Amino acid sequence: MDEVLESDGSPASGQLDKIRHTPGVVEAAGRMVATLTVNGKRLLLTADPGSGPLSRVHVVEGTYPQHGNEIAASAASGLKIGATVPVGGKSLLVTAIVEAPSADGPAAYLTDTNLLAVTPADLKRIDIKGSSGLPGVHTADQARDEALAAEDSKIESLLAVLTAFVIVAVIAALLVATSTFRIVFAQRIRQTALLRAVGAPQRKLVRAFVAEGALVGFAAGIVGTATAVGAGYLVAFLLGVSGPGPALAFTPLVVAASVLVTMLAALAPARSATRVSPLEALRATDADRDSSTASRLRVAIGIVLLAVAGLLVRKAFGDGIAAAYRPSGAVLHFLLLTIASGTVTFCALLALGSVLLRPVLRGIGAVLAPLGATVRLAVQGVGGAPRRAAAVSAVVALGTGLLTGVLVGGETVRAFNDAQVAAAFPADVEVAGLKEDEPIPAAVVAKINGLKYRLSRQNLVANGAPWNLKVSDVDIHKLPLFGDLRTTMGSLDDVGPGTAVITTSEAERLKLKLGDTIILGPVHVHVTAIVVGELLAGAGVVINSADLDRLGVSAHPTNALLTTNSPPSLGTSVEVSVLSQYREQQRDLIASLEILALAVLGLTLLIAIVGVGTTAALSVVERRRESGMLRAIGLTRLALGGITVSEAALHGVIGVLFGLIIGIPHAWLAVLSLGLGAPLTVPVPLLVATAAGLVALTMLAGLLPARRAARESPVTAMRVD
Numbered sequence: 001m002d003e004v005l006e007s008d009g010s011p012a013s014g015q016l017d018k019i020r021h022t023p024g025v026v027e028a029a030g031r032m033v034a035t036l037t038v039n040g041k042r043l044l045l046t047a048d049p050g051s052g053p054l055s056r057v058h059v060v061e062g063t064y065p066q067h068g069n070e071i072a073a074s075a076a077s078g079l080k081i082g083a084t085v086p087v088g089g090k091s092l093l094v095t096a097i098v099e100a101p102s103a104d105g106p107a108a109y110l111t112d113t114n115l116l117a118v119t120p121a122d123l124k125r126i127d128i129k130g131s132s133g134l135p136g137v138h139t140a141d142q143a144r145d146e147a148l149a150a151e152d153s154k155i156e157s158l159l160a161v162l163t164a165f166v167i168v169a170v171i172a173a174l175l176v177a178t179s180t181f182r183i184v185f186a187q188r189i190r191q192t193a194l195l196r197a198v199g200a201p202q203r204k205l206v207r208a209f210v211a212e213g214a215l216v217g218f219a220a221g222i223v224g225t226a227t228a229v230g231a232g233y234l235v236a237f238l239l240g241v242s243g244p245g246p247a248l249a250f251t252p253l254v255v256a257a258s259v260l261v262t263m264l265a266a267l268a269p270a271r272s273a274t275r276v277s278p279l280e281a282l283r284a285t286d287a288d289r290d291s292s293t294a295s296r297l298r299v300a301i302g303i304v305l306l307a308v309a310g311l312l313v314r315k316a317f318g319d320g321i322a323a324a325y326r327p328s329g330a331v332l333h334f335l336l337l338t339i340a341s342g343t344v345t346f347c348a349l350l351a352l353g354s355v356l357l358r359p360v361l362r363g364i365g366a367v368l369a370p371l372g373a374t375v376r377l378a379v380q381g382v383g384g385a386p387r388r389a390a391a392v393s394a395v396v397a398l399g400t401g402l403l404t405g406v407l408v409g410g411e412t413v414r415a416f417n418d419a420q421v422a423a424a425f426p427a428d429v430e431v432a433g434l435k436e437d438e439p440i441p442a443a444v445v446a447k448i449n450g451l452k453y454r455l456s457r458q459n460l461v462a463n464g465a466p467w468n469l470k471v472s473d474v475d476i477h478k479l480p481l482f483g484d485l486r487t488t489m490g491s492l493d494d495v496g497p498g499t500a501v502i503t504t505s506e507a508e509r510l511k512l513k514l515g516d517t518i519i520l521g522p523v524h525v526h527v528t529a530i531v532v533g534e535l536l537a538g539a540g541v542v543i544n545s546a547d548l549d550r551l552g553v554s555a556h557p558t559n560a561l562l563t564t565n566s567p568p569s570l571g572t573s574v575e576v577s578v579l580s581q582y583r584e585q586q587r588d589l590i591a592s593l594e595i596l597a598l599a600v601l602g603l604t605l606l607i608a609i610v611g612v613g614t615t616a617a618l619s620v621v622e623r624r625r626e627s628g629m630l631r632a633i634g635l636t637r638l639a640l641g642g643i644t645v646s647e648a649a650l651h652g653v654i655g656v657l658f659g660l661i662i663g664i665p666h667a668w669l670a671v672l673s674l675g676l677g678a679p680l681t682v683p684v685p686l687l688v689a690t691a692a693g694l695v696a697l698t699m700l701a702g703l704l705p706a707r708r709a710a711r712e713s714p715v716t717a718m719r720v721d
Helices: 012-020 112-118 140-187 189-198 204-237 246-275 280-285 297-317 330-371 373-383 386-424 444-448 503-512 544-551 580-622 626-631 639-673 684-701 703-711 713-716
Strands: 001-007 023-038 041-047 059-060 071-074 083-085 091-100 107-110 122-130 427-431 451-453 455-462 465-472 487-492 497-504 517-520 523-531 542-543 559-562 574-578
Touching: 001 140, 012 023, 012 112, 012 122, 023 083, 023 112, 023 713, 041 112, 041 451, 071 083, 071 246, 083 684, 091 107, 107 112, 140 189, 140 204, 140 246, 140 580, 189 204, 189 246, 204 246, 297 639, 330 386, 373 386, 373 639, 386 639, 386 684, 455 497, 465 503, 487 574, 497 503, 503 523, 503 559, 523 544, 580 639, 580 684, 580 703, 626 713, 639 684, 684 703
Parallel strands: 041 107, 071 091, 465 542, 497 523
Antiparallel strands: 001 122, 023 041, 023 122, 059 091, 071 107, 083 091, 427 559, 427 574, 451 559, 455 465, 455 517, 487 523, 497 542, 517 523
């Protein structure tokens, strides 16, 4: 292959003839694909010359088809030589089995000329051997580079998403580790004070604490890396693929990153614990030092960060995040702005957390006050260490915000996908003539009890440019899945003579907007609605039946839609397609992607739950004397354990509230960034159930610490120094 020319939208046979008669062209192959169903199995009918430099397949058995009644099949199709394949009303004989690219999947192959002779297909591009000198042609290297760049872009996008989730998990781990080190170092404040009193320099104590963090990170890195590598080999073994051999070279970097994270997590608590004077440390308690009033600097930083987040959102709308038509590359630009806004907003939450915590706790305390003294003591316990509570709640908020974004974004994309599927496959079964524009035989029409309409390929002019598109007169309001259709502009209630409904894909390709005029010979129609999808019942443009009559199209229907998965036997004079199976495939794909995102998010949520449990456990150790005193004045073991569990639940409640506040708006921005034109869909029942589940998990994380606190006797607890 020397050159590649993209299709200009005109009839494929004319484009191929023109290229093949161009001086300098040695050979030309049209790349086009159609679909067919054989014995209930979907195959791709693909154009390929079968031999020569432009062929993508290699014959392994038989002879590649050269006549109009022959066809080749890939090994993945399951067809054998001598089998027959019904295509366009003809029975084609399989004469060859070919080795084809795995990306084709189950497929059948014909030359481009023979394919166009048996069934309509849209030409994508023309591969050329030789030098045509035609305008718009690309060299093979240019086309290959563009294809590789497109594939690299997809891989980079996937890696970017996975990297973002990993970064989020690392941030969550950093916050949990910082909170843990803060509590551990605070418990050793008297020991630290004695070391300071006998002359130990502050900087050496800080180094010692940070070194402890490094040892913890090294051990965690070794264990985590070994677990990940083992899981990788296990998955590879189960799937029958090669293991993560090349990735082993990066394991030292992972361990080093783990050490660095824990060192950073230990640094701030170490400096805070060693900054206190020896005399103050010997007198004070941790609760006294953990002031509920954030410093002015933290408040100022938080306000500045909120302002920056607002400016990022303003820039996104100023750049056209809500616009219907945007230049290529805009999706990544808007997604980066959305991610930046979410990150800055979360950093603002970290800075203002202890300030925001007080009014939130007052509100929660007022609501839960009727539940008794246990809950009131839990509220006071969380409020007694606001910075610690804010840090732990922030981790929960991070996981909740991401989970909210996935759920809201997933529901919105699912609704958009349902609209696309409803437009492309608006019924369970489609009956069509064997050839393009061929009417359904009258005998078959009499047997059909469904929506009948005409589908005709027409030349039209849009914005001064000529196009050749499929036009239909299907009654949109009678489509079985009419309720799932979505419009980005206009209303389907305005459909009538002189109007046209087009799909978003064709509107973008033809550069049409609401109110624009489409010229079909003597008929002028105005765009009255733009429907989400690539095709609407097989057509890019839908007009009124009276307008289609004026174009001279036969009154006999060419297509019919049925709402049954068991159509009557209609013989071989028509083509019957089961559309419902394609709908399910599309929906399953979206569900799989959503499950994958939720599975990756599970790591962040697990870290958040572990953080709550760790904080609760260390808090129990820290407050043993207080717990013993409460037991001594009559508090039962059950009530004491209830306080610990309630505190863990409060961390979950606060984190869920902040996560929802951050997650829902940024999910909306992410949906706008994709440019789908889909309205925001908030699954309220699902979000409520998810929030309740997260709070329940944080309560479970506090059960073991609560059990430990309740089992210790008051005398033993009050002896603790």
